[in-house]
Amino acid sequence: MNIRVSQLLAEAKNLPDADRSLLAWALLDSLEDDxxxxxxxxxxxxxxxxxxxxxxxxxxxxxxxxxxxxxxxxxxx
Structure with a gap:
């Protein structure tokens, strides 16, 4: 994991549960081609x-x- 990804992950872990959940779903959704x-x-x-x-x-x-x-x-x- 590169430094930028590590920083993003650290920041994301500090988000409220609902926001982390939305972020996780949005990231997973962005990986879907079909x-x-x-x-x-x-x-x-x-x-x-x-x-x-x-x-x-x-x-x-x-x-x-x-x-x-x-x-x-x-x-x-």
Whole structure:
């Protein structure tokens, strides 16, 4: 990461949550060449990811985390 990008990132991290969210969406949107193609690719990626996660749960490779535990960790950030 070059110095300018590092500076921008540092400044962006100081923005209020809502502004950071808008900035993130705007930056991601600026990368899209063909939104329809990206949506299809994204949908396929999420399907594959959900199938992988389901298989991991079923095989015991990973364990589910209770919602309250996840919520507590998020709120602690």
């Amino acid at each position: 939104p329809a193609a990206d949506e299809t690719a994204t949908e396929q990626a999420w399907i594959a990811e959900s199938q992988r996660r389901s298989q991991d749960l079923q095989s015991g490779a990973t364990a589910a985390v209770p919602r309250e535990e996840v919520k507590a960790k998020i709120l602690a950030l």
